[in-house]
Amino acid sequence: MVALPSGDLAPADGMLPAAALDGLAGRPFGVYVHVPFCATRCGYCDFNTYTPGELGASSSPRAWLDALRQELDLAVRVFGDPVSADTVFVGGGTPSLLGAAGLAEVLDAVRHSLGVTPGAEITTEANPESTGPEFFAGIAAAGYTRVSLGMQSTAHHVLAVLGRSHTPGRPVAAAAQARAAGLAHVSLDLIYGTPGETRDDLNASLEAAVAAGVDHISAYALVVEAGTALARRVARGELPAPDDDVLAERYEQIDAALSAAGLRWYEVSNWAQSAQSQCRHNLGYWAGGNWWGAGPGAHSHVGGVRWWNVKHPARYAAMLASGRSPAAGRENLTPEQRYTEQVMLGLRLADGLPLEVLQPPGRAAADRARADGLATVMAGDRLVLTLRGRLLTDAVVRDLLVANPGMSPCQDS
Numbered sequence: 001m002v003a004l005p006s007g008d009l010a011p012a013d014g015m016l017p018a019a020a021l022d023g024l025a026g027r028p029f030g031v032y033v034h035v036p037f038c039a040t041r042c043g044y045c046d047f048n049t050y051t052p053g054e055l056g057a058s059s060s061p062r063a064w065l066d067a068l069r070q071e072l073d074l075a076v077r078v079f080g081d082p083v084s085a086d087t088v089f090v091g092g093g094t095p096s097l098l099g100a101a102g103l104a105e106v107l108d109a110v111r112h113s114l115g116v117t118p119g120a121e122i123t124t125e126a127n128p129e130s131t132g133p134e135f136f137a138g139i140a141a142a143g144y145t146r147v148s149l150g151m152q153s154t155a156h157h158v159l160a161v162l163g164r165s166h167t168p169g170r171p172v173a174a175a176a177q178a179r180a181a182g183l184a185h186v187s188l189d190l191i192y193g194t195p196g197e198t199r200d201d202l203n204a205s206l207e208a209a210v211a212a213g214v215d216h217i218s219a220y221a222l223v224v225e226a227g228t229a230l231a232r233r234v235a236r237g238e239l240p241a242p243d244d245d246v247l248a249e250r251y252e253q254i255d256a257a258l259s260a261a262g263l264r265w266y267e268v269s270n271w272a273q274s275a276q277s278q279c280r281h282n283l284g285y286w287a288g289g290n291w292w293g294a295g296p297g298a299h300s301h302v303g304g305v306r307w308w309n310v311k312h313p314a315r316y317a318a319m320l321a322s323g324r325s326p327a328a329g330r331e332n333l334t335p336e337q338r339y340t341e342q343v344m345l346g347l348r349l350a351d352g353l354p355l356e357v358l359q360p361p362g363r364a365a366a367d368r369a370r371a372d373g374l375a376t377v378m379a380g381d382r383l384v385l386t387l388r389g390r391l392l393t394d395a396v397v398r399d400l401l402v403a404n405p406g407m408s409p410c411q412d413s
Helices: 061-079 095-112 133-142 154-164 170-180 201-212 229-235 242-261 280-286 311-323 335-346 360-371 387-391 393-402
Strands: 030-037 085-092 117-127 148-150 183-193 216-221 265-267 271-272 290-295 299-302 303-307 326-334 377-380 383-384
Touching: 030 095, 030 280, 061 095, 061 290, 061 303, 061 311, 085 265, 085 393, 095 117, 095 303, 117 280, 117 299, 133 299, 133 377, 148 201, 154 377, 170 183, 170 201, 170 377, 183 242, 183 326, 201 242, 216 242, 242 271, 280 290, 280 303, 290 303, 299 377, 303 335, 335 377, 360 377, 360 393, 383 387, 387 393
Parallel strands: 030 085, 030 290, 085 117, 117 148, 148 183, 183 216
Antiparallel strands: 216 271, 265 271, 290 299, 299 303, 303 326, 377 383
16 A cells, blocks of 8 residues: 655644635535445555455444544534535545445535535445445435446456456446436546557447446556555566556557547546536646545645545544544645646646746746647647647656756656
């Protein structure tokens, strides 16, 4: 699992500086809820998740939900003034293991603490194998408006390498059931570049995802994360590491297929049928917005202050039971850090990065990107990556940041 970042000690009461809370109620606000439970651990995954054999009775879903309510109540005390959620995103882990009733309790906990605005986008992730018609009907009745289903691939051998447990056809069937239940937005997640995946394998996955009639598709290049089972297999020579040239070819294949199907990219790894189909919660992250991340290992950001919770569910629950914030650490973002993140995240969006945020050296770097065919300037003087530029996002961002004195280049994502 990925380690928590280093930072300053977080105050036991969780309180934030007054400057961070200034004007908060008038800006979009999101709530992320982390469900740390999975039936099995996928070979490529380094998320903060735990299987039943790794947890004792003290870390049951019921104990986690009780602790979650305590953290949401803490958020109310920290904010003081009412701050309702415009978006709620339940991720994991495997939130669908809670069942429709459990997810309804999660959403009720948010409603009864911070509150949820009318018309809010409310998303849950789900493993297709732990869903069915009753599940989707239940979450729709509870108020969920969007579901994100893990599909990854339709190829048996690709799913086997990834360690995924679902059958290839199940995600498409689940998407149909979600739409029939009345969920307004349904998304499928793909992973590309898995060792052994061919161009035809990916094409079959894309055709299946498009035929499912969903209005949103995410596609992520496989990353071999240190400490995972996949990383150990690569290190032993059992599997080759993903090839950068192949990943670039696959990305172009994905963009062409999804564009032809009427889905347009709005973030480097995300395509949507319309503006209404875009994930508003994730757009809040990419725009540097405010959100409270509740649950073990969850990260939050409010008014330039970022903090992260302890990772283990038992310790998370124990800290809240003792009246303490579960935050493991936090940091006050410097102007340089905020600028770096604005460039890194803004340039990933189809709306692009306003040129006005760049200092003259950064403008010169933007001009070089345009001359090299990596970016263009759209209406409103916004720098937008071309398809070739999207393949080289990190390099373009690095050049923009290095060009500005005092700014640190970003690390490869």
